[in-house]
Amino acid sequence: MIYLDYNATTPVDERVLNEMLPYFSQQFGNAASAHPFGFDAKKAVDIAREKIAQKLHCEAQEIIFTSGATESINLAIKGVFEMYVEKGNHIITVATEHKAVLDTCRKIEKQGAQITYLPVDKYGLVNIEALRKAIRPTTILIAVMYANNETGVIQPIKKIGEIAKENNIIFFSDATQAIGKIEMNVKEDYIDLLCFSGHKIYAPKGIGGLYISRKNPRVALAEQINGGGHQRGWRSGTLNVPSIVALGKAIDLFSKDEDIRIKNLRDKLETELLQIEGTSLNGDKIKRLVNVSNISFANINGKMLIADLTKKIAISTGSACSAASVEPSHVLEAMAVDEQLSKNSIRFSLGRWTTEQEINFTIDFVKETITNLKITTHFK
Incomplete structure (x- = not known):
């Protein structure tokens, strides 16, 4: 059987597996524990954060870990909608987005959000002028996928980021398929929120992350998982240290x-x-x-x-x-x-x-x- 479905998922790279194995049974501490076992686990998490931040050209503190891209997408879109509802309720996205984005948008439409679903041309690319015209005084978020999962088409991310910046709108990009395949710079592209997932880049399933800009702009999100205030309150829950280590290693192998x-x-x-x-x-x-x-x-x-x-x-x-x-x-x-x-x-x-x-x-x-x-x- 020949495997040509790498966009669906990837096998775990042996180098990634070897990196994560000790954190199951030898260095098994909880990263939130205040003793040497916990300190070792926290150090491993910090190293992984730093590796990912280097690839995205952001600060390590701007990376949080989730269970995967779908959770990150929900946190980004619902988090912005709930936090900035007094400023506006309009979100712009694209008809070719992953179902995780489209279904999340449809969910918040029932809660009062107004969503514009931009069309694409025959090549799958969004029209920049159509994006400009779609902006309203109540627009709080632009959500555009970095690279499409079905066609691989890469959107004009930097141009979109510039438009968002000019209009003081938060820009979120689903980079699940792009990360680990192409070089990206969230600061130069004016991306304020960006999600990714481990199992697309030879790390395990069940681990992902979200970049959240800390300045220019400082993005605030309404947390979607409560309990313990982990990861600066953005996403509570005990950290999955072995998989976080794996994600850091995987992205480092690009x-x-x-x-x-x-x-x-x-x-x-x-x-x-x-x-x-x-x-x-x-x-x-x-x-x-x-x-x-x-x-x-x-x-x-x-x-x-x-x-x-x-x-x-x-x-x-x-x-x-x-x-x-x-x-x-x-x-x-x-x-x-x-x-x-x-x-x-x-x-x-x-x-x-x-x-x-x-x-x-x-x-x-x-x-x-x-x-x-x-x-x-x-x-x-």
Whole structure:
């Protein structure tokens, strides 16, 4: 079985695993305890914070740890809405955001929030002028994903940050897919809140974080988990020290050389598959992550294609699939991709352990599978 679904989750890197293991049974202290066991645990947490802060170009005190990106998103959006409700109740986001953002926005709409869902063009990019026009006197937050999980498309984050800064609006970016894959600087991009998750970058599931700006502006959030006042009151609960250590190690392993290798493999796969009649690329070809290729296959039964391919290759579709139905992806729908093509889309996402042999096999297997399906359909 070949794994080409790294955007869904990643295996834990052995170097990450080795770094975290001692904190399960040897250095097992509670980071809030006032004795040597606790001091050792707190030191490990502080080191991890520092590593993450260096990658984001922020202060270590501006990083808090959560159970993952979904919790961070809830804290960021609900936290801003509840804290700044006297200033305004309007939030701007994008139609192609992850469901964690969209569902959170729909939740607070029921509580009085007004949400503007900006459209995107056929490449998945938001229109900057449309963003400007959407701003109201009551706008308190702009929430735009750094890189899309389905297409890999990277938004013009710095331009959006500049607009937010000019209008004294808090800017939140979901960087779950971007962190550990591209270099980012929250200060230069005027990002005030940014979330990330460990299991996308070779750390365990169940650990993530949120960057919260301490100055220019100093962001205040209404806490969503109460009890104990941990992490300066932003997020109470005993710290998951082993996974925090793992997250710090994982983000420290980011390598430009690795990106180049993955991009070359992605480009080879994409070039070959786009030679198949009726195929098309979804998303901007240039402004995207180096490991993702979202391709639609025309004139074929998408459900049968996925069923056959996943016998040997772990991939994802650009749609939500179930045994009963195939619903088009909300991301591709927002990009005005034809509904049938949307149902026939596949996301190939490569990673650290993808090999050229696996890519060669995938190319041959996809071509063979499509040929067989067309022959079968023709005789029916």
